[in-house]
Amino acid sequence: MNILVWPTTFGADLWSFTRFVSQQPGTTVKVILDNPDQFIRQGAAQIFPIEAELIQRRFYHHGLGLPGFKADVTIMDNRAPWPATSRYGFMLWHGFGWKGTNDEHEMRWLHRSLKRHWGNVKEPNDRFRWQCYGPWDKTHRSEVSRIHVKNCRVLGAASHDDLRIEIDKNLAQPFYPFDIIKRKTILLAPTWHYGEIFSHWGRDADLLDKLIQRISSHNANIILRLHDSFRFDKTYLSLLEDIASRYSNLLLKFKDSSPDNYLDMQISDAMLTNFSSIANLFYATGKPTIHIYPVRSADEAFVWRKMSLTGLKSKEVEKARFIWKLPPEENGGLLALDFDSLLQQVDRVLEEPDCCADKSAAFLQKYMLGADGRNRDRTWESLKALVERRREESIPADKAPPETTAG
Numbered sequence: 354m355n356i357l358v359w360p361t362t363f364g365a366d367l368w369s370f371t372r373f374v375s376q377q378p379g380t381t382v383k384v385i386l387d388n389p390d391q392f393i394r395q396g397a398a399q400i401f402p403i404e405a406e407l408i409q410r411r412f413y414h415h416g417l418g419l420p421g422f423k424a425d426v427t428i429m430d431n432r433a434p435w436p437a438t439s440r441y442g443f444m445l446w447h448g449f450g451w452k453g454t455n456d457e458h459e460m461r462w463l464h465r466s467l468k469r470h471w472g473n474v475k476e477p478n479d480r481f482r483w484q485c486y487g488p489w490d491k492t493h494r495s496e497v498s499r500i501h502v503k504n505c506r507v508l509g510a511a512s513h514d515d516l517r518i519e520i521d522k523n524l525a526q527p528f529y530p531f532d533i534i535k536r537k538t539i540l541l542a543p544t545w546h547y548g549e550i551f552s553h554w555g556r557d558a559d560l561l562d563k564l565i566q567r568i569s570s571h572n573a574n575i576i577l578r579l580h581d582s583f584r585f586d587k588t589y590l591s592l593l594e595d596i597a598s599r600y601s602n603l604l605l606k607f608k609d610s611s612p613d614n615y616l617d618m619q620i621s622d623a624m625l626t627n628f629s630s631i632a633n634l635f636y637a638t639g640k641p642t643i644h645i646y647p648v649r650s651a652d653e654a655f656v657w658r659k660m661s662l663t664g665l666k667s668k669e670v671e672k673a674r675f676i677w678k679l680p681p682e683e684n685g686g687l688l689a690l691d692f693d694s695l696l697q698q699v700d701r702v703l704e705e706p707d708c709c710a711d712k713s714a715a716f717l718q719k720y721m722l723g724a725d726g727r728n729r730d731r732t733w734e735s736l737k738a739l740v741e742r743r744r745e746e747s748i749p750a751d752k753a754p755p756e757t758t759a760g
Contacts, residue, residue: 354740357424357438358384358405361431362447363392364614365634366484368403370428370445370511373729374736375404383422385410395613396528400520425740433466441739442471442481445732448630449486449510449721452544453678457499464499477503482739484508484732487720493678506735506745509728510721512615516637517724520619531574531602533620537703538574540621542614543645544629545580549589553649554692558592564625565600567696571703574602576617581609623702625695628681636717637724641702641709642686645695648673651680685709685716722750 358371363386375382382405389407392398408419415435418424424439430447444467457464467474471481483500485491485507495502522534531538541564543550551560568575577597582590597605606617614631618624624635627645635642651674670676682688686709687702689695701708717724731748738745 354380354426354737355422355424355439356380356382357419357422357427358382359427359429359432359434359438360384360386361429362608362612363430364612365447365631366511367428367430367445367447368397368512368613368615369515370729370732371405372401372403373511373514374733377733382406383408383419383424385414385419391610392612395611396525396616397613399528400524400616426736427470428736431463433463433470435466437470440480442467443736443739444481444483445511446484449490449633450630451628451677451679451681451683452630453676454497455493455678456497460498474501474504475499476501479742480739482506482735484735486510487722489720497678506731507722508731508735509750510634510637510724511729511732512634513637513717513721513724514726514729515615516618516634517639517726519638522620525616525620528616529574529620530604533574536572536574536602537622538576538620539568539699539703540576540578540617540624540635541626542576542578542617542624542629542631543627544647545584547627547647550627550645551692553647557589560692561596563692564696564699565596565603567699568703569600569602571700573622573703574604575600576604576606576621578606578611578614578617579608582607583609622706624686625699628684633685633716633721636685636713636721639710639713640706642684642713643695643698643702644681644684644686644688646681646688646690651677683716685713725750 356374360367371382371384374380384405384407386392386407387410389409418434418436418438426441426443427439428443428445430445472478474481481504483494483505485494485505486509488507491505491507494500494505526533549557551557554560565575593605597603618635618638623640624632624642626632627647632642652672654669654671687698689698727748734748735745
């Protein structure tokens with residue numbers, strides 16, 4: 354089977370599943386990346402290499418696809434290529450998450466491009482499949498995003514299969530400037546849609562400093578992982594760089610220069626986030642997550658930031674709750690409603706590493722097939738069935754396979 358991978362973000366589920374399919378007999382996998390050399394330098398890429406050809410994305414790929422490669426199926430995580438690159442299309446969406454609404458209007462451009470390549474996905478379509486994380490997600494995709502229910506498959510998150518298995522931190526140590534073996538590490542991974550992390554509680558210039566000092570009092574490290582640097586204004590970037598320069602136990606990362614987050618999740622002992630979808634991947638590690646409630650009130654107006662073809666756009670939303678497909682109260686860890694509570698919860702997750710294990714497991718069971726270790730097998734079976742034009746074989750979600758090695 355010839356497989357073309359067309360990433361917007363080559364990480365998490367798309368990375369994990371690409372590694373998996375590239376190891377299957379009879380597959381030839383090619384991945385179009387904006388910067389293959391940058392990806393190869395990432396720790397995860399060096400420790401867990403992919404048996405696939407990584408190709409530099411060129412302008413003509415957008416109009417011609419990959420000349421000379423007759424792909425059977427194109428796997429995407431967000432956007433579709435302009436040309437029809439293969440007979441079949443497979444969407445492996447880039448995160449479950451809380452934000453929405455991901456309705457038909459919001460996804461209208463994606464609907465148009467999918468229709469141009471593989472036919473209307475609002476109707477039963479034997480050339481296209483959309484991966485869903487669980488039954489709840491399938492209902493949302495079919496009823497809200499308007500992907501016809503017959504085109505949706507409940508497959509779970511491919512990266513859960515990797516994340517549920519702890520790696521040897523000695524392998525990852527060369528990729529971090531501080532001791533990750535003897536010292537604990539906190540991963541601070543906020544979404545960018547709300548602007549500054551603590552804008553609803555105060556100034557990041559003050560509160561980030563206090564948070565870092567609290568974490569440092571536990572002799573712990575901080576990885577501050579943010580989205581693409583171009584999504585933030587220069588003043589805020591300068592603030593972050595200044596803070597990073599003052600703390601030797603803090604590593605500042607941006608997605609556009611450090612695209613891999615798998616290794617960060619694996620070596621971290623806890624996560625703090627204001628509801629980035631990275632959280633429900635991190636749940637699979639069993640380690641604690643603190644969720645920063647992202648607004649003062651769900652019923653107040655606030656500025657919502659989105660990326661468009663013409664750049665960063667901001668618009669005032671009447672009520673925050675309207676842009677959530679899943680309420681923040683529905684999560685797999687601790688919820689910080691004010692800054693003092695956040696500091697107390699930092700103490701707790703560093704002192705009680707199992708404090709969220711039951712809650713994260715319950716969230717995964719309810720929404721993401723329990724992270725049972727069979728998600729890549731389910732997804733591979735669905736992909737093969739699509740290309741071979743047959744019905745998928747059911748893979749039960751009640752028993753996990755034996756754990757061997759990460760990746």
